[in-house]
Amino acid sequence: MRILVVEDDLPLAEALSTLLASSGYAVDLVHDGASAEALVAVEAFDLVILDLNLPQMDGLAVLGAMRARGNAAAVMILTARGASEERVRGLDLGADDYMAKPFDVREFEARVRSLLRRQAGLRSAQISLGALTLDLTSRQFALADQVLDLPPRERALLELLVTRAGKVVTKEAIVQSLTSLDDMLSDNAIEQYVSRLRRRIAPQGLSLRTVRGIGYLLEKTP
Structure with a gap:
C-alpha cells in the first residue's frame, strides 16, 4: 500500500513517515500544497494524509483539485x-476521515488501517485463502495456523x-503499490520475491502463477 504524507511541520512529517514505513507501507512525503497537488496528479496513492494549513496551496484546495480530477484515493485530513x-467543509469536499492534532498514535494507526x-x-x-490467513489489523500472516515470518x-x-486473490496483479501495480519515489524495484527483484513466496505457500495448496508478460495470480490449487 502506498501513502502520501503532506505535512509542513517537519518533525511531525518525518515521524509519521517513519511510523508508516516501519509498518511496511511505501511512503512519500511533501511539505507544501503545490507539491502535493502536482504529485497526486501523476502518481497513484492508496491514502493521502493531508494537513490543511499548508504553504503555497491550502490543503482543502488540494483535496478539491483531487476530487475534481476524479482521484479516488482515501484522504485523511490531519x-x-x-x-x-x-x-x-473537508468532509463535503470528499475527505474520508479527520483527525485533529495532537492525536494518539495508536488511534492514528488504526484509522489508517481502516481507511486502507x-x-x-x-x-x-481478516482474509483467508485456503490455509493462508492475513490479519489486516496486525498485518501478520499465518499459514496452516503457524505465524508466517516474512521480510x-x-x-x-x-x-x-x-x-x-483470483485476479492477475500486474508488475506495474506491484511497483506502484510497494515503492515510493525514492525506491527502485526491478523485474528481477519481483521475480525473486515471487519465487520465495511460491516455495513457502505451494505445499499448503496455494498456487502463485506467473501470467507471462502481465503479472501474477494467487489462487487455491484446483
Missing part, C-alpha cells in the same frame, strides 16, 4: 484546526496478492 466548519481496508473494498479485518517487502507483496 490538522490543528479544530473548528467544526473546517471538518464539515475500505479503499481495498474489504469489510473484514517487509515480501510481506507487502503477499498482502497485495492476497487482497486481490
